[in-house]
Amino acid sequence: MHSTPHGAAVTATGYGLRGPRGWAFRDVGLAARPGSLIAVEGPSGSGRTCLLLALTGRMATTAGTAEVAGLPLPKKKAAVRAVTALAHVPGVTDLExxxxxxxxxxxxxxxxxxxxxxxxxxxxxxxxxxxxxxxxxxxxxxxxxxxxxxxxxxxxxxxxxxxxxxxxxxxxxxxxxxxPRLLAVDDTDLKLSDAERADIWATLRALAESGTTVLAVCSQAPDGAVVVRTAARGTGSGAETARGTDGTRARDDGKGAADALAEAGRA
Structure with missing residues (x-):
């Protein structure tokens, strides 16, 4: 899509969000170069959407630090929103x-x-x-x-x-x-066949290779992606840490998309 890479680098250290129901996600660490394909992997209801909204400047966080395209979050949320775009997020980008x-x-x-x-x-x-x-x-x-x-x-x-x-x-x-410099896609592989899922990931990988950073929520990350995994409610002590292929971490207490959107409106 673009002749030269223009995507946004994404970094996070100890990144977390604690709400009325506990931690939505906690202690997330991430380091992705511009033009990366980043997969937020976890079961439905594990708080994946919270992290997607936070990293695109749509939700304020309560712990740690993060930067998108060199812009610190949550201090520069508006600037981050200007260089990111959302796709397929229930309650936000619904098609008529x-x-x-x-x-x-x-x-x-x-x-x-x-x-x-x-x-x-x-x-x-x-x-x-x-x-x-x-x-x-x-x-x-x-x-x-x-x-x-x-x-x-x-x-x-x-x-x-x-x-x-x-x-x-x-x-x-x-x-x-x-x-956008970063495209964020929610529920990327929901209700898709294996062939349809492979085709969608091929499209997102091509976008990343052309320079646009892609952040995609999914139940199963594709090979070669920078992976951040969220844990389902009830695993371990309620905030179990999982590591991606690049050493990234995410912890989650099971907050779902509805809670994420409600929190986003208050952020």
């Missing part, structure tokens, strides 16, 4: 079932033009803005692996008529329209 693929893409492009682009981009002639928007959409769709010609009604296909992998790829494409 009645809208078509084209309507979702058009809406996201308009929002990006209004709130994300530099002022000089808004001053360009209308024809240039339209061409640039079309190019950005085409690039995002290609990077996400979504071929509109394969959909039942092309870009006029309603979201409710998409298969699960297609909906996931659309959510990724919408996030990529903003050209």
């Amino acid at each position: 079932p009645a809208l078509t693929v084209a309507e979702h893409l058009r809406e996201r492009t308009l929002l990006q033009r209004r709130f994300g682009d530099a002022l000089r981009a808004l001053l360009r002639p209308s024809r240039e803005r339209t061409a640039a928007a079309r190019a950005r959409i085409d690039t995002a769709l290609e990077a996400a692996g979504l071929d509109l010609d394969t959909l039942p009604k092309g870009d006029r296909t309603a979201v409710r008529d998409l298969e699960r992998p297609e909906a996931l790829r659309l959510s990724i494409a919408l996030a990529l329209i903003g050209q």
